[in-house]
């Protein structure tokens with residue numbers, strides 16, 4: 001191993017210091033772009049990592065160099081022992097954060113503060129209550145919006161994830177940006193990505209280019225400020241001059257950002273994935289339960305990571321449906 005290289009450094013020199021842990025495959029919403037209408041086949045309960053196993057695996061990663069952990073799901077906060085897991089992971093020397101649909105976030109405010117959580121991502125795909133019900137197949141728009149405002153008022157940094165789907169919510173891009181006039185949140189427009197059962201096709205995607213065209217048709221160039229992005233950022237960030245909040249674009253499909261990728265994903269059933277778009281997984285839970293070291297599995301998984309999007313380096317390769325025969329997003333965690 002080269003000097004400064006740890007087991008978390010891949011063959012392209014990328015250091016994986018950001019672990020995303022999915023706490024559960026279950027959710028209180030049913031977003032159409034995330035899971036199929038008929039639901040998903042859940043892993044048997046015995047195959048889901050326990051609280052202790054999550055901590056043991058997380059600690060192994062932190063000892064190897066992970067500095068940031070994001071809890072996701074499914075909906076991470078509906079897991080019965082979510083509070084216990086958050087408290088335990090907060091004892092590690094990391095930046096701890098979460099991605100949540102926001103429905104029950106109000107019940108966790110004090111815990112987040114106690115655990116040093118300062119920033120959260122909350123998903124919201126439409127500002128129209130009816131459309132929100134259509135996309136999430138559940139009616140919680142008011143609650144989610146109130147909870148976003150509550151988080152802001154309580155001093156949290158809030159990023160709002162909005163998956164854009166052509167003909168559905170691409171007419172709300174400017175409305176979302178206008179929310180940032182008085183509310184200091186970052187709206188993050190995410191290009192719709194293909195996963196098992198979500199009926200993806202390229203025609204439904206709203207690209208980075210199209211989003212920026214809409215922004216430029218509404219605001220003058222001198223009022224659209226390009227903000228600086230950090231090296232590992234997946235976003236291209238902007239602000240409308242004078243607005244309190246910002247907006248950003250996550251263009252995994254039309255402009256992948258694999259060069260600076262520092263992410264590794266752990267699914268609720270104890271598998272690690274070295275790329276969001278890879279259907280390959282490495283089992284950590286079985287060796288852990290057998291009392292074996294999981295270090296060799298982690299190292300091998302990192303070493304086998306490909307340079308760009310699991311080998312799908314062009315849009316043409318990406319479009320081939322068999323090239324993204326992957327789990328549903330609900331069981332990966334985003």
Ligand code: SAM
Nearest residue numbers: 034073074075099100101123161192193329334
């Ligand atoms: N339940 C939580 C939530 O909705 O924020 C966390 C899990 S969710 C799988 C994590 C993120 O993945 C959400 O922001 C969601 O919008 C995003 N996501 C799910 N399916 C997607 C897709 N097909 N394309 C792009 N983003 C997707």
Ligand code: SF4
Nearest residue numbers: 027029031034074101
């Ligand atoms: Fe649940 Fe989040 Fe998937 Fe929606 S995006 S179904 S809230 S896991």
